[in-house]
Amino acid sequence: MAARIILNPTAGNGKAQKLFELIQAHLPNDVEVVRTTGPGHATELARQVADQEDLTVVSLGGDGTHHEVINGLMPEGKTIFAVLPAGTGNDFVRTLGYPKSPRAMLDVALYGAERRIDVGRVNDEYFLTVSGVGFDAEVAGWVNQHEKKGNGTWIFLRGILRHLVHFQAEQMTIHVDGAFRSEPTFLLAAGNSPYYAGGMKICPEADPGDGLFHVVWVKDLSRLGVLPLLTRVFRGTHVQHPQVKTFQTEQLTVEGPPNMLVHADGEIVGHLPVTMTVIPAAIRVRTGRS
Known part of the structure; x- marks a missing residue:
């Protein structure tokens, strides 16, 4: 077996199943396909093969599926990790230079160049993109309950409003680094x-290859000030806003009200307090960039 594809057929309101049907005829004989049957199953399926250094594990689904798979592969980090994006946000794949066509995506996922990337950890949960607390975590919790009613950015915008x-x-x-500071906080995101x-x-200077988080700390905002700021997040x-502070660090701890949700890769992973840590060069990934 050269690769295991972990397919979440319900991801992206059925997008994952449709993508699989488009690539199925092009799968080599040495590629195994396993399907998830519910929350947490992708983690179990990834953990079964986490110690196989010559294996590529392909997550076919959305960022939530990728989140489950990476939590099955870590902390060993021995396999090669790849994705076939078919979810609501598809944010992790934006850093990997994947092509758009299903056949070309499959070629990259199975045979693309290898690159080592960092993985984040928030308490005992691993993540690929961003972990955050505050307004964005509350929105993430709502999106996870309502994502079947919308797709892509629109469902997130509904949650924001x-x-x-x-x-x-x-x-x-x-x-951070033995010092601390307290502020009324709209959101904090570690990218x-x-x-x-x-x-x-959200974290424009974040680079999964530099061993650091790019942290964006948004202080208290008026309601009238939130929407103009959020329109700037896409760019x-x-x-540059005066109520936004940014810094880079390998680790930070966030304390606050214990009812505050914490998300990682858009999945709710707990409540405050939390410690967020970068694990440098934690896993090999398939990438479309040489």
Whole structure:
């Protein structure tokens, strides 16, 4: 077996199943396809083969599926990891230079160049893109419950508008390199890669190969100030706003109200307090860039 494809047939409201049907005829004989049957199953299927150094594990689904798979492959990190994107946001693949056509994507997933990337960890949960707390985590929780009612960025925008009415900034304390600071906080995002929520460039300087998080800390905002700032997130220019602080670090701890949700790769993974850590060059990935 040269590769195992872990297929989440329900991802992207059926997009994953449709993509699989397009590539099925082109699969080599030494590629095994296994299907998930519910939440957490992709992690189990990945963990079964996590110690096989010559194997490529391909996650066919959305960022939530990729999140489950990477949690099955870590902490060993021995296999090669690849994705076939078919979800709501498809943010992780934006860093890998994958082509658009299904056949070309399959070729990259199975035979593309190898690159080592960092993986983030928030407490005991691993992540590929961004972990955050505050407004974006509350939106992520809502999107996870309602994503069957919309696709891509639109479902995230619905969640944003819905939560703007009631969300209040909360006092949070950030610990970095032995120092700490407390501020009323709208959101804090620690990026291993730049994108979340269907193409929002929340951490524009994040690079999954530099061993650091790009942290974006948004202080308290008026409700009238939130939407203009969010429109700038797609270009990454929100970091120029006076209420936004950015820095890079290998590790940070966030404390605050214990009811505050924490997300990683758009999946809710717990509540405050949390410690976020970069694991440098943790796993090999297939990439479309040489």
